[in-house]
Amino acid sequence: MDNGGRSVAAVTLKDVAARSGVSIKTVSNVVRGAPRVSEATRERVMSAVRELGYRPNPSARRLRTGRSGLIALAVPDLATPYFAELAQHVRAEAAALGLTVLIEETLGDATEELRLATGVGAALLDGAILSPLRVSLDELASAANEFPLVLLGERSYERDRIAADHVLIDNVAAAREATAHLAGLGRTRIAAIGVKPRSSATSGQRLEGFQRALHEAGLTFDPRLVPLVQEFARRDGLLAMRALTELPDGVRPDAVFCFSDLLAAGAQRALYEAGLSVPGDVAVASIDGSEEGLYGTPSLTSVVPDKGVIAALAVKCLAARIGAAAPLPFEVHIAPHRLAARESTDGAGLRV
Template sequence: MAAVTLKDVAERAGVSIKTVSNVVRNAPRVSDATRTRVLAAVGELGYRPNPSARRLRTGRSGLIALAVPDLGTPYFAELAHHVGREASSRGFTVLIEETRGDAREELRLATGVGASLLDGVILSPLRVSSADLAPVADEFPLVLLGERDYGSGQVVADHVLIDNVAAAREVTAHLAALGHTRIGAIGVDEQRSATSRQRLEGFQQALHEAGLTYDPRLAARVGEFDRPNGLAAMRTLLELPTAARPDAVFCFSDLLAVGARRALYEAGLDVPGDVALAGVDGSGEALYATPSLTSVVPDKAVISALAVDCLAARIGAEGPLPYEVRIAPHRLEVRESTDGVRRPLPG
């Protein structure tokens, strides 16, 4: 049985082949009525796009990948949702890859090795460094997400991120403004990731600006930014002598804060009455926690739009383009875990 073609679909729907192509790629500027008619013809005929054939015709497959460390983390799951919507509006299909923070897997995806049908990759690296990427930076369309590690000053790829130093400084300053004097931090990364370093830097800056002394005993180390590590780290902080314990804690992720909250509950301590708590990521889990968690909220929709725009420009470029570093906005959402003011959830 011969494969169904774009021409077959166009004839069934009574439109041009170009219109069918636009609908299949989910391109904009197609009326709802036309889109509905074309999709009905696609379903009736059983048409399936052939990425290999498309690549032969155009040199592109229309496939891109989003590679993140852990899809079980709410932040990355929400980010994948936004990237998928942005990519679809530009005619791309997104494949999701989970790297588990393995440097070899991150480097493989960043260079397009083993991904012959991919036009480009949006990568949120956890372990691979700019030094690792520098030798292969021009070989494959790539956009990096998250914190950058440019100790040498060399920008090796397009990069979309929030200002993590500023974000950490803002949330720590908020805790200090509430009158807390022994502010702890959970998230000093044993692997010394750029995320951890930058958030620790902002934390220390805010303490200095508030006239407070940085106490290394209150900076708890973690292996991962997850709930179990938050639980263990807070338990460690609570083992300090009573006078040395923190009266507020800034966690470097919402998941760490959720784990820390459990440790405080086990110890019979009130949040924020005994210990105020704040995080980073703006996840739905933070909003629905009890009490709701004060959090730095990166604008994930803007991050995704900037990343897809950068990748699309690089895929479509006929020559080399200068690398761009794009800063996405963030905001501090003050909730019950720091100011104690009860708020009804939206909706």
């Protein structure tokens, strides 16, 4: 029951319109994620939706609009804390618009990424939010206009060759801030864990930010302090850090910037095995801002992407594309991030 004694199932667009003081058409536009609705109006309508517990009738909607209200979120690895946390935010944002999220794990398989990017084999899907690793530009460009699609992550696509919104953080800036933080602590031999032997947009951008910060701090880039990894996984961070601890005195790092929190978790384990303290002997910083890093011992200094904003932008963009009467221009949206300094660099207590 809602506050007026009406069952949730009986709440209609008319009820939401009356509560928020707008027209039924405006409520419909907000719920569908249609563009050209002011943010103030959108917030007022969504507040009424939450208060009344309004939920669209999916069967009636499909008969009326030809849409199911079902969207997909496709990520490489659900075991990665970053993607698991992002999925929670996407689900919440979608639910507020009356959308249901089907969560898919691609494992970085190009065929699976393309299937979900084009809606092939998923006739009930209205659109997809995809974090691609392997699918090629040409494959996406040939199909993106046929199916509502929003991309996440750092893959670089030319604006005139693909019609899809793209939501990401500024990885170069994020890596630069993390590395500059380490240099600002007086660390002079800063290693980087996360460079891959094959091309990777995320890895390349974070390496660029790392090198920029070294240059700005007057430090020299030393390739011996940049061991290669195959994946952004705990084991890769462990093996890379073990190799770094075996370097001779004068070369062995006094700080390390890891390209993900999972790499940092492995690196901190290797430092523990080597009898080195964090941050006393080696300071550690990362990117991801996952809860795993927040509650580790020591808590991990990390660049925290605003996952709530990333999810909100992605869902809003996808809903607008699904509800658009004509094709919308492709846009790139940069989500904010912040550096959270914790025990692994400054020795201070846990700060959430």
